[in-house]
Structures are given as structure tokens and as C-alpha cells.
Amino acid sequence: MKNTVHAILLSGLLLATGAQAGAALDPAMQEALQDCDRNQMSMNLCAAHRHQQADQALNRQYRETLAKQADDVSRQRLRAAQRAWIAFRDKDCLAANGPREESGSIWPLLQADCLARHTERRTEDLKLQACGMEGCTEP
Numbered sequence: 001m002k003n004t005v006h007a008i009l010l011s012g013l014l015l016a017t018g019a020q021a022g023a024a025l026d027p028a029m030q031e032a033l034q035d036c037d038r039n040q041m042s043m044n045l046c047a048a049h050r051h052q053q054a055d056q057a058l059n060r061q062y063r064e065t066l067a068k069q070a071d072d073v074s075r076q077r078l079r080a081a082q083r084a085w086i087a088f089r090d091k092d093c094l095a096a097n098g099p100r101e102e103s104g105s106i107w108p109l110l111q112a113d114c115l116a117r118h119t120e121r122r123t124e125d126l127k128l129q130a131c132g133m134e135g136c137t138e139p
Contacts, residue, residue: 040105047112054119061123065130078129089118 029045062082069075093114100107 040109044105044108044112047109047116051112051116051119054116054123058119058123058126061126061130065126068130085122089115089122092118 028041029049031042066075066078069078093111096114097103097107097110100111103110
């Protein structure tokens with residue numbers, strides 16, 4: 001029971017704050033990543049980890065897209081759009097999954113999955129925006 005509570009708290013913490021890139025993984029997370037389908041705790045932790053990875057990729061792409069903006073006005077528009085997207089993502093996932101306190105042990109998995117899906121889509125949108133009409137050339 002203590003491990004389950006620890007894992008639920010850890011997955012909530014990862015969702016709320018996102019772990020820093022390169023930071024050492026918690027032992028419970030390391031163990032969960034060995035077999036994501038072992039139990040609900042492992043599924044929750046793996047989903048939180050996937051969201052963390054997606055969020056890191058989004059942040060890299062956002063910085064790149066922001067740097068490619070032509071001027072300060074364009075950068076301000078992108079910042080405003082990103083803030084609006086974050087609010088939309090959070091509200092959409094709340095609509096899909098409901099609040100944590102009204103759900104059960106699967107909520108962290110559902111929430112992390114929803115956040116990761118939105119984040120991956122936004123990353124792709126930002127890539128297209130950074131490339132412009134001519135499209136991206138792969139290195």
C-alpha cells in the first residue's frame with residue numbers, strides 16, 4: 001500500500017511539475033519502466049514518463065519556433081497562442097477525465113495520456129509553423 005501511495009504521488013508530481021531533462025529517475029520510476037503493464041502503478045508511472053518526454057520535446061520545438069519568428073510582434077503572437085493552447089489542453093483533459101478527486105486509480109494514466117497526446121500534436125504543429133510554407137528539410 002505504501003508503494004502504491006508513493007507511486008501515485010510521484011506520478012502526480014511528474015504531471016504537475018515535469019522532471020528536468022537528465023535528472024536521475026526515481027527508483028520506483030526506473031522499476032516501472034522495466035514493465036509498464038505490470039500493474040496500475042507501473043502504468044501510471046510510465047504514462048507520466050511519456051508525458052514528460054513529450055513535454056521536453058515540445059519545449060525544445062517551441063524555443064526553435066520562437067527563434068524563427070521574424071519580429072517581436074510575431075514572437076508575442078506565438079507566446080499568446082502557446083498560453084491559450086496550454087489552457088485549452090488542460091480544460092480538454094479535464095473534460096475528458098474529470099477532476100482527480102472524482103476518479104480512481106486509473107486517473108493518472110488517463111490524464112498523462114491525454115496531456116501527452118495534446119503535447120505531441122502541438123509539437124508537430126509548431127514544427128510545421130517553424131518550417132513555413134516550403135516545408136521542413138530533414139538534416
